[in-house]
Amino acid sequence: MAVRLTLPVIFFSSHFPPSSSRSRSKTCCSSSASSSQMELNNEFGVTKFKEFPYVSAPHRNLMVDLVSTVENRLGSQLLPCSLPPDVQYYQNQTGSAHASLHTRSGNKPSHSQIDFILGSWIHCELPTGGALNITSLSAFLNPLTDAPNFLIELIQSSPTSLILILDLPPRKDLVLCPDYLHTFYEETQLDTRKQILEKIPEVKPYISSSLYIRSLVSPTAIMVRIETEASQPGRVEEVIKDHVDPIAKEVLGIWLDQCACGKREVGEAERAILEKRDGLIKIKTIEVDLGSNFPRLFGPEVADRILGAMRDVFTV
Amino acid sequence: MAVRLTLPVIFFSSHFPPSSSRSRSKTCCSSSASSSQMELNNEFGVTKFKEFPYVSAPHRNLMVDLVSTVENRLGSQLLPCSLPPDVQYYQNQTGSAHASLHTRSGNKPSHSQIDFILGSWIHCELPTGGALNITSLSAFLNPLTDAPNFLIELIQSSPTSLILILDLPPRKDLVLCPDYLHTFYEETQLDTRKQILEKIPEVKPYISSSLYIRSLVSPTAIMVRIETEASQPGRVEEVIKDHVDPIAKEVLGIWLDQCACGKREVGEAERAILEKRDGLIKIKTIEVDLGSNFPRLFGPEVADRILGAMRDVFTV
Numbered sequence: 001m002a003v004r005l006t007l008p009v010i011f012f013s014s015h016f017p018p019s020s021s022r023s024r025s026k027t028c029c030s031s032s033a034s035s036s037q038m039e040l041n042n043e044f045g046v047t048k049f050k051e052f053p054y055v056s057a058p059h060r061n062l063m064v065d066l067v068s069t070v071e072n073r074l075g076s077q078l079l080p081c082s083l084p085p086d087v088q089y090y091q092n093q094t095g096s097a098h099a100s101l102h103t104r105s106g107n108k109p110s111h112s113q114i115d116f117i118l119g120s121w122i123h124c125e126l127p128t129g130g131a132l133n134i135t136s137l138s139a140f141l142n143p144l145t146d147a148p149n150f151l152i153e154l155i156q157s158s159p160t161s162l163i164l165i166l167d168l169p170p171r172k173d174l175v176l177c178p179d180y181l182h183t184f185y186e187e188t189q190l191d192t193r194k195q196i197l198e199k200i201p202e203v204k205p206y207i208s209s210s211l212y213i214r215s216l217v218s219p220t221a222i223m224v225r226i227e228t229e230a231s232q233p234g235r236v237e238e239v240i241k242d243h244v245d246p247i248a249k250e251v252l253g254i255w256l257d258q259c260a261c262g263k264r265e266v267g268e269a270e271r272a273i274l275e276k277r278d279g280l281i282k283i284k285t286i287e288v289d290l291g292s293n294f295p296r297l298f299g300p301e302v303a304d305r306i307l308g309a310m311r312d313v314f315t316v
Numbered sequence: 317m318a319v320r321l322t323l324p325v326i327f328f329s330s331h332f333p334p335s336s337s338r339s340r341s342k343t344c345c346s347s348s349a350s351s352s353q354m355e356l357n358n359e360f361g362v363t364k365f366k367e368f369p370y371v372s373a374p375h376r377n378l379m380v381d382l383v384s385t386v387e388n389r390l391g392s393q394l395l396p397c398s399l400p401p402d403v404q405y406y407q408n409q410t411g412s413a414h415a416s417l418h419t420r421s422g423n424k425p426s427h428s429q430i431d432f433i434l435g436s437w438i439h440c441e442l443p444t445g446g447a448l449n450i451t452s453l454s455a456f457l458n459p460l461t462d463a464p465n466f467l468i469e470l471i472q473s474s475p476t477s478l479i480l481i482l483d484l485p486p487r488k489d490l491v492l493c494p495d496y497l498h499t500f501y502e503e504t505q506l507d508t509r510k511q512i513l514e515k516i517p518e519v520k521p522y523i524s525s526s527l528y529i530r531s532l533v534s535p536t537a538i539m540v541r542i543e544t545e546a547s548q549p550g551r552v553e554e555v556i557k558d559h560v561d562p563i564a565k566e567v568l569g570i571w572l573d574q575c576a577c578g579k580r581e582v583g584e585a586e587r588a589i590l591e592k593r594d595g596l597i598k599i600k601t602i603e604v605d606l607g608s609n610f611p612r613l614f615g616p617e618v619a620d621r622i623l624g625a626m627r628d629v630f631t632v
Contacts, residue, residue: 216491
């Protein structure tokens with residue numbers, strides 16, 4: 001299977017079977033549901049998301065820690081997840097693919113710089129007998145700041161192979177903005193983290209097949225494939241625990257301190273350019289990254305529902 | 317030696333010793349020289365450049381073929397080289413470093429889309445007994461078109477190691493311009509060339525230490541290090557002849573057909589942005605790439621003369 005999912009991925013639950021009549025509502029659930037039922041459904045969805053089932057303990061712990069760190073630090077800047085339950089957790093018709101999606105928009109009245117955060121996991125049984133597991137967390141800022149976004153994605157297609165994408169994707173043309181490059185990528189020493197990982201013998205470069213994705217990421221993006229020997233069971237988990245975990249937390253810390261919570265001067269003209277660029281990235285993310293994979297993994301009906309919900313979040 | 321020369325490099329001759337009194341004139345040589353003397357000097361400089369001494373036959377043949385192809389195809393669109401002789405060919409005080417620089421500006425009255433082409437070689441004896449040889453050819457377009465530039469650079473620091481940079485660096489923010497990405501990088505199948513090279517066992521990724529250089533190149537940039545065994549003498553030359561040579565010529569062909577000679581609609585506002593972006597790239601190229609290496613390799617006086625001449629060419 002050609003894995004091209006290289007930006008936030010998403011999921012679907014056995015507890016909430018597909019319903020073709022459901023509209024792409026931005027509200028939590030259907031209008032007939034009571035408020036307490038809505039809360040219960042939402043709580044269930046959030047719990048399912050944070051379970052990160054199917055992946056190893058070091059992988060799960062890393063994702064849970066990252067999500068908790070973001071949610072604790074940003075606190076009231078984030079609105080509760082308002083996705084319908086059958087988008088928060090879903091599956092395909094045969095039950096061979098399960099997934100969860102969790103989004104929280106920025107609280108505009110609080111002058112939050114957060115556009116939204118988006119977390120997800122996907123589990124898909126492979127015809128070869130193994131399974132594909134993808135977990136991701138990304139955070140998009142709004143045009144009150146021009147600081148970079150955050151992205152982590154782990155794609156595991158076998159017990160001996162893991163792809164890691166970890167980056168602060170820039171929101172400006174770095175060639176035109178050497179100061180921006182200096183502030184967010186040179187001064188933060190992001191490249192030293194990349195170099196540390198690349199020195200591990202099992203770590204090889206990973207090159208996305210999408211040229212658009214390659215253009216989106218920063219020059220310090222960590223895009224690697226961890227390939228271990230079958231004779232060394234548990235080595236992927238060891239690399240996650242000892243190397244990926246601390247580096248991912250450092251990079252998230254840099255993003256929280258200097259991007260999400262740092263202040264930047266953004267003029268009106270620049271804000272318009274940011275809005276255009278951010279908007280294009282979101283459209284292309286759905287089109288390039290998810291549009292081609294989702295119908296294949298979940299069938300057209302589920303894919304349509306999930307991508308519709310994604311578009312709603314992306315254009316809020 | 318930390319090689320950071322990753323855009324056009326330049327050189328200095330024993331035949332034209334440094335002269336601190338020489339101004340950074342854009343004319344061919346000093347005002348006291350006769351016209352025929354100027355022509356002779358120029359011819360000598362061009363001949364020295366096209367010798368590509370010190371490198372292996374396959375390496376030299378490739379560079380000579382690329383320069384000839386560009387000059388023959390662009391013909392009268394290019395003005396003759398107008399660099400002073402002591403910039404066309406130069407050396408350091410001890411004679412341990414030799415170099416040559418060759419530039420030809422676009423002929424504006426002919427409505428050429430060429431800003432200038434810049435070729436160079438450098439030879440530098442290393443304290444360890446070996447030598448560093450760098451050859452490069454780059455071509456910059458002007459704002460009559462927004463099509464990508466061309467760049468090839470070969471850096472050989474030992475008989476068993478060669479770095480290759482081959483790219484059509486974009487002149488726009490690819491994230492904002494998916495059509496541009498599609499036209500010049502997807503439709504041209506540039507990535508297949510990259511993949512062919514990367515499949516050769518001796519070929520490893522090369523990552524520039526400069527984040528600015530990483531930002532400048534395209535998502536299909538070939539940036540590789542060819543590392544061969546000492547037990548296989550001549551293997552680097554074999555890889556150049558059998559793989560680098562045909563691929564470099566194909567990429568140059570794409571650039572000539574679709575970039576240098578293709579027509580693009582460029583509005584006035586867009587032209588201003590291109591001018592700003594092109595200008596910044598040239599400044600940063602000198603600053604990041606050459607400014608730090610040249611004084612070290614050639615001493616401050618020679619470095620000052622060569623970088624001054626470069627600045628003149630870059631701002632014509």
